[in-house]
Amino acid sequence: MKVFVNNTEVHLAPGMTVRHAIIAAGLTQEIAAGKKVFDAWGNEVGLDGAVSENYKIYIKDA
Amino acid sequence: MQHSKIAFVAFMAAILVVMAAILPCGAADLRILYFNDFHGFAESSRRIGSDELQGGIAHLSFRAAELRKEKPSLLLAAGDMIQGDTWANLFAGKPSIDVMNAMGVDAMVVGNHEFDFGKTVLAKRIAEARFPVLGANVTGLDALKPYVIREVNGLKVAIIGVVTEETPSATHPSNVAGLQFLPVARTVRQYVSELRHRVDVIVVLSHIGYNADMELAGAVNGIDVIVGGHSHTKAVKEITVGKTVIVQAWEHGLVLGVLDLTVESGRITSVSDRLESITPALMKKDEKVAAIVENYAGQVRESMGKVIGEALVDLNAENARTGESNMGNFVADIIRKESGAQAAIINGGGLRTSIMKGPVTVGNIYSVLPFNNYILSIRLTGQQIRDALEYGVSGIEAKEGRFPQVSGISFAYSPAREAGKRIAAIRIAGKPLELTRHYTVATNDFLAAGGDGYQVFREAIRQAPDFEIVGGTIRSSNIVYNDAGRWLRDVVVSEVQKEKKITSAVEGRIRTESK
Numbered sequence: 001m002k003v004f005v006n007n008t009e010v011h012l013a014p015g016m017t018v019r020h021a022i023i024a025a026g027l028t029q030e031i032a033a034g035k036k037v038f039d040a041w042g043n044e045v046g047l048d049g050a051v052s053e054n055y056k057i058y059i060k061d062a
Numbered sequence: 063m064q065h066s067k068i069a070f071v072a073f074m075a076a077i078l079v080v081m082a083a084i085l086p087c088g089a090a091d092l093r094i095l096y097f098n099d100f101h102g103f104a105e106s107s108r109r110i111g112s113d114e115l116q117g118g119i120a121h122l123s124f125r126a127a128e129l130r131k132e133k134p135s136l137l138l139a140a141g142d143m144i145q146g147d148t149w150a151n152l153f154a155g156k157p158s159i160d161v162m163n164a165m166g167v168d169a170m171v172v173g174n175h176e177f178d179f180g181k182t183v184l185a186k187r188i189a190e191a192r193f194p195v196l197g198a199n200v201t202g203l204d205a206l207k208p209y210v211i212r213e214v215n216g217l218k219v220a221i222i223g224v225v226t227e228e229t230p231s232a233t234h235p236s237n238v239a240g241l242q243f244l245p246v247a248r249t250v251r252q253y254v255s256e257l258r259h260r261v262d263v264i265v266v267l268s269h270i271g272y273n274a275d276m277e278l279a280g281a282v283n284g285i286d287v288i289v290g291g292h293s294h295t296k297a298v299k300e301i302t303v304g305k306t307v308i309v310q311a312w313e314h315g316l317v318l319g320v321l322d323l324t325v326e327s328g329r330i331t332s333v334s335d336r337l338e339s340i341t342p343a344l345m346k347k348d349e350k351v352a353a354i355v356e357n358y359a360g361q362v363r364e365s366m367g368k369v370i371g372e373a374l375v376d377l378n379a380e381n382a383r384t385g386e387s388n389m390g391n392f393v394a395d396i397i398r399k400e401s402g403a404q405a406a407i408i409n410g411g412g413l414r415t416s417i418m419k420g421p422v423t424v425g426n427i428y429s430v431l432p433f434n435n436y437i438l439s440i441r442l443t444g445q446q447i448r449d450a451l452e453y454g455v456s457g458i459e460a461k462e463g464r465f466p467q468v469s470g471i472s473f474a475y476s477p478a479r480e481a482g483k484r485i486a487a488i489r490i491a492g493k494p495l496e497l498t499r500h501y502t503v504a505t506n507d508f509l510a511a512g513g514d515g516y517q518v519f520r521e522a523i524r525q526a527p528d529f530e531i532v533g534g535t536i537r538s539s540n541i542v543y544n545d546a547g548r549w550l551r552d553v554v555v556s557e558v559q560k561e562k563k564i565t566s567a568v569e570g571r572i573r574t575e576s577k
Contacts, residue, residue, distance in 0.1 A: 011524035013438060013510060015232020015546035018294070020511035024520055028513075034111035039272065039295060046313040048101070048146075049294030050174075050226070050271050062111070 004056045018057060019047040027059055036062040089326040090215045092263065093133040095126050096311055096319040098140030098291030099173070102150025102158050103314035104355045106342045115342045117316045120355055122340045123165045123348035125318055130166075133322065134215035137166060140291030140310070141173025141225060141269030144187060145547060148428075149358055152365055154179045155187050157358040163192045164351050169210050171223030172197045173269040173291060177237045178547025196223020196267060199249040202241040209253055211261060217325055218261040222253045225269045226292060232546035246270055247281045254284040262328045265289060272297065272310055279303035286330055287321065300335035307333055316340055366425035371558040374565040377417040379430065382410030383461040386572035389413050389430065390467025392564065396557050397550070398469040401439040401543040403504035405470035405490055407450055409514050411463015412506065422564065424555055431551035435506040438519075439543035444497040446518040447471070448488060453516060456481035464514035466572075469504075474573040486575070502542050506550055 001012045003021045010024035018037055022028055031037070031047070039045050040056040051057070106118035126137055139162060144155025155176075162170065172195060176184055181203060188195045188205040198208035209222040224246045230238045246268075254264055263286045268275055271293035279288060280303055288308045296312035300321065307330070311319035317337040324332040379389040390410055398406035415429050442450070454466035455475045473488040488495040505519060512520040526540035558564055 010512075011520060013232075013440075013507075013523050013541050013544055014228060015544055016507065016511060020507060023508065023511040023513045026512070026515075031110065039293070041272075041301070043272070043298070044296040044312070046099070046294030046296075048099070048313065050292045052271055052273055052293075055273065 001051065001053055003051045004054070006058055007056075012051065016051065017047065018045055018049045018051060021051055021055075021057060022047070022059070030059050034062070035059050089324050089331065090217050091133050092214055092217055092219065092323045092325055093129065093135040094138060094265065094287065094289065094319075094321040094323070095129055095135055096138045096140060096289045096309065096321065097122065097315055097317070098269070098289075098311055099142045099294050099313040100139070100158060100315050101142055101146025101175070101313070102144060102155070103147045104149050104157065104161065105359060117314055117340050118342050118347065119161050119165075119315050120347035120349075120352035121342050121345045122315045122318050123161070123351040124346045125338060125340065126165060127348060129318075129320060136168045136212060136214060136219065136221075138221065138265070138267055138289050139167050139170035140267055140289050141171045142175045142291060143170060143173065145175040145178045148362055149355075151549070151552065152362055153358060154183050156190065157354065159187050159190045160354050161351055163190075164354055165348070167193045168212055169194050169196060169221045169223070169267060171195070171267040171269050171291075172200065172206060172225050174226050174229040174232065175547055177229060177233050177241075180237045181239070181241065196221065197225055198222050198253055199224045199227070199244040199246055200241060201244065209257065211257075217263055219263045219265060220253075220257040220261040221265045221267050222250060222257070223267045224250060226271065226274070232544055234545045234548065237547065246274070247278055250278060250285065251282045254282060258284050262325055263287070263323070263330070268292075272308070275308050275310070276301070276303050279306035279308060287323070289319070289321075296337065298337055300333060302333070305330075307335070309335055311337055366428065367423055369421040369423055370427075370555060371422045371562045371564055373417050373419050373422050374563055375567070376419045377564075377566060379410075379413040379416045382413045382467055383463055383465045384410075384458055385465075385574060386568050386570075387413070387467060388566040388568050389416060391469065391569070391571065392566035393431070393550075393554060394467050394469035395566070396554055397437050397504045397506070399557075400553050401437050401502075401504040403439040403470070403502040403543065405447070405468065405501060406504040407447075407454070407466050407468055407471070407509070408506055409454075409463050409509055409516075410465040410467050411514065412508065413467070422558055427555050427558065428551055431549075431554060433508070435508055435550045436546050436548060437504060437543065437550055437553065438507055438510045438541065438545075439502050439504040440510060440519050440522050441500050441540045441542055442503045442518060442522055444495045444499050444501065446522060447490070447495060447501060447503060448485060448497065450516060450518045451475075451485050451488065452482055453518075455484050462514070464516065468571055472571045472573075474575050476575040476577055478577060504543065507546070
């Protein structure tokens with residue numbers, strides 16, 4: 001499953017979540033530092049949220 | 063007296079005029095309260111970057127009851143309610159059902175994680191629920207209802223439940239054996255067609271994710287509202303696709319969704335939606351729900367101290383970042399056995415503490431494996447296994463957590479050599495590794511996603527982006543086992559409970575060479 005984190009493509013196994021996308025993108029430190037994850041519509045999403053093919057997420061300051 | 067009568071009549075007439083202006087003839091109010099992806103997070107907690115307690119199902123319940131008094135309401139739960147936090151997991155999801163019964167939930171849709179305890183347990187949970195549990199696109203589990211019709215404030219409201227078709231791809235195959243997950247849009251279209259002329263409002267209670275909700279709204283006419291879950295989206299305001307209003311309320315009971323509708327002649331004429339934060343410091347709690355939460359929380363605390371077996375030796379994780387450890391062997395062996403893989407590779411840094419010889423409690427195992435990790439098995443080439451091991455020992459100078467603990471594999475490495483050229487004599491199942499041959503290798507989801515910098519598992523996943531679900535099981539060229547619904551630590555607890563006496567030794571799986 002192809003997912004984009006800050007416009008970088010990562011590939012995940014079925015059932016993996018936003019958390020895994022962030023691990024795959026090597027950005028876990030940003031979350032530890034207090035940044036939040038948002039979807040393409042600007043909604044905050046939880047780390048355990050499901051992702052889908054071509055899902056786009058962005059890590060930003062809250 | 064006559065004057066006061068006239069004044070009263072005039073006052074009432076004015077009220078009627080105002081009411082008529084506000085609420086057209088035949089119009090009725092409907093409030094939908096909603097939450098999703100609760101995952102058994104019953105107690106308040108602090109989130110990263112915040113000092114404030116958030117969430118807590120007893121507080122959410124109190125607020126829901128207050129809001130229900132204001133307007134005729136429905137309380138809906140959009141799936142993934144019973145699995146996740148230890149509070150729910152230790153009792154196979156029953157605490158969540160007890161709480162939702164106490165809250166007076168009107169309907170719930172099954173989420174993909176509702177299947178994680180197996181079909182039999184789910185049927186039992188559904189039988190305990192005093193509300194309908196929906197799953198219109200699931201066949202093979204009769205306890206699930208496709209829809210329910212509720213009458214609220216004179217309005218007939220149909221609630222159709224659907225869950226993601228991908229449910230079988232991330233749970234143990236036995237959990238969904240005999241079940242079929244039908245295409246969502248086709249299913250909803252069928253029920254909308256059946257119900258549209260019978261009701262005033264059609265709500266789809268969905269567990270398919272926010273993007274999929276939007277696609278569904280675009281694909282199927284006649285849905286008035288989609289109350290969603292699965293993607294844990296904090297949709298602070300509703301969106302409308304065509305004539306369908308879509309909402310979702312984040313996760314873990316951190317917020318309560320409040321959707322106010324006015325319905326006139328089967329048409330929604332006004333919409334107002336908001337998410338209310340559940341902030342314990344500012345809110346009262348529902349004492350009945352609080353008592354249920356505390357009862358199970360007390361049992362969790364008790365369970366953590368429960369002796370489930372005996373360690374015949376010290377299980378040492380202290381050196382798991384620099385060499386073979388018997389704790390590493392113990393956990394890696396369980397992962398390999400559970401998944402049926404030929405080998406297992408895990409990160410030494412994931413083993414957080416040791417267990418001393420003597421009685422072993424559930425809490426001991428949870429301390430060793432505190433993270434919500436699960437088991438996958440991925441098909442790797444011999445070359446990829448070699449690359450994984452080379453990478454694993456490349457950070458030994460800094461005692462990096464990536465150091466591999468293995469099962470079914472043995473190898474030698476030389477710390478004195480340049481990183482990337484340290485590994486030698488790799489054997490699998492006692493035979494020399496063949497670089498071009500494929501092997502099944504179990505690991506945890508953290509490494510599989512590329513955690514600790516491991517590339518080979520994610521590379522193997524990338525090489526097999528397509529998967530299909532055949533007969534309820536995942537078929538993929540590279541992912542051969544994927545049980546996202548059962549935490550590794552719970553697998554280890556089960557194994558200790560089964561074996562009773564546990565032991566493990568450093569047996570030369572990882573040998574250090576001086577040159």
